[in-house]
Amino acid sequence: MRKGRHFLHTITNAFKKSKMEPSHRYSYNPTLKWNSEVEEYFINAYGAEHFARISQALTRPSCYTCIRVNTQKATSDAVIQKLLTILHETKQECTSVSKCDLPGLDYVVFVNGSGPHSIEYGYNEDKSPKEILVSRKCAEAVMRGAQVYVPGVLACSAHVEEGDVVAVSVATEQPNADGGWGIGITRGTVLQGSEADPYHTQRHGLYIGKGVSMLSRAGMFRASNGIAVDMNDRVFKLPSFNELLEGEIFLQNLPSIITAHALDPQPGERILDMCAAPGGKTTAIAILMKDEGEIIAVDRSHNKVLDIVKRAAEMGLRCITTYKLDALKAVRQQRDPDELETLINTNAEKGSPNANSAIISGEDLSDNGMILPEVAACNNQLNNGKYCSKADIRKNNRRMKNGTGRNHVSGGRVEKCQGFFPNSFDRVLLDAPCSALGLRPRLFAAELTMESLRQHAKYQRKMFNQAVQLVRPGGVLVYSTCTINPGENEALVRYALDTYKFLSLAPQHPRVGGPGLVGRCVMSDGYIDEWLRSGEEDLVQRFDPSSSLDTIGFFIAKFDVGPKI
């Protein structure tokens, strides 16, 4: 059983014991299934033993809850007191609550849980307990502390009544007859008990706890929402604080918090968060900037942009401006100076000179071609005084200091923006969409093929090509992913350094993750993945889910941007 964050040795022992034990306690011991080519690639990258450890770690949640305190609204000490009260009142087990002891990170609080616990489900030679089978997504949420909700229930024993104690297990994909994968169970299937149930043996190692059924079997398949099972004995006991202390705390993985520090944002700067939703890193950056300056947070998904707006409002952060934008089209072409002058003169004649700085920075025009009335933040062109009055500059400086923030949302509608001119930002964060092969827990990975991993890498390079243009010379670009795939991590860094000679890897503070992978990989189809060169490995941070830090798998690279010649 694991407790806290420093228990690698204990985990290894628990793995050895995990089988159906003679006492009929079922231990949690799933095997993560991989596509064979992907598995071969990862074994090549990590070595077989290390990859096996990573693979096992991915099937488990981190054994602690990581909480970022919104220092604009609360202190860590006050939050710790409130958390202890909540834990006491809600009778949640936890082993300790403590502040992170890394320099500058004492606003991060860890609440330690424990697991995996082996549980007595009541199976014996002639008796099976009542059982509920849930979907993989549902089980992954339950392991992070959620209840079992009705839509997640796939199958159930006959005669389950409200109030019955039920064992909860998860259906994972198995090989099917046509060479693909399927769970082989249709919603509403009656589970037959250990002897008669053809799927029973597949569920060894896949029990995630037990609880009290809140509905009868019929009710469970009739209802469309609500709690199906109130979990009271879990394989992983992780404290849950969902929707508590709203605005004061934010549940966030440690590597994500470290990413905001690696960017090293300074009050008063102009920052672009290119793939920002739901706004975890955006709000972390805003707090590091003491809410002074401007963060432009964009995402291509309309609803997700609304999530950023909601989160920023909850946290009382005013320096965040949101837009819906496809990061692949984030760079706007420079305007012809004559065209620009004409536009500026037209605005002055129309009595809307404020629109000028927005025109200049490139974030002015919504889809209907209207010029937004507010002043946009400054960029190089604005600062060089060529196109704007001193009044504009003074006004802009005031705005940068006060961080008025604008969220282009009215009546649930999110404003689009047409991108930004090159060199518009002091710092850019590209927290790229990725294969997410670092997220935990994960119970199935075989849907990811080498082809799909390569598609992710291609997409990320295209985004990087945009990001690199938007940072001003002398600025900083941070690239991060939540995947263990070197093709999306070290190979991206290699591409970046080889393509843009004005980029160099920069040291990161704090340094918590391990080194990156050095070398290359030649695949059997001739595909070559080039990773880091010797000397570069300690300039990136790679978070290994099987390490004693017990984080998600994550990768951070920080680039200094030199003169672009």
Ligand SMILES: C[S@@+](CC[C@H](N)C(=O)[O-])C[C@H]1O[C@@H](n2cnc3c(N)ncnc32)[C@H](O)[C@@H]1O
């Ligand atoms: C890894 S998540 C970002 C998480 C976020 N940075 C945080 O810390 O909360 C990747 C995000 O990229 C967005 N995304 C994917 N493709 C995009 C594109 N072409 N342009 C902008 N955003 C995109 C997705 O909608 C998703 O919200």
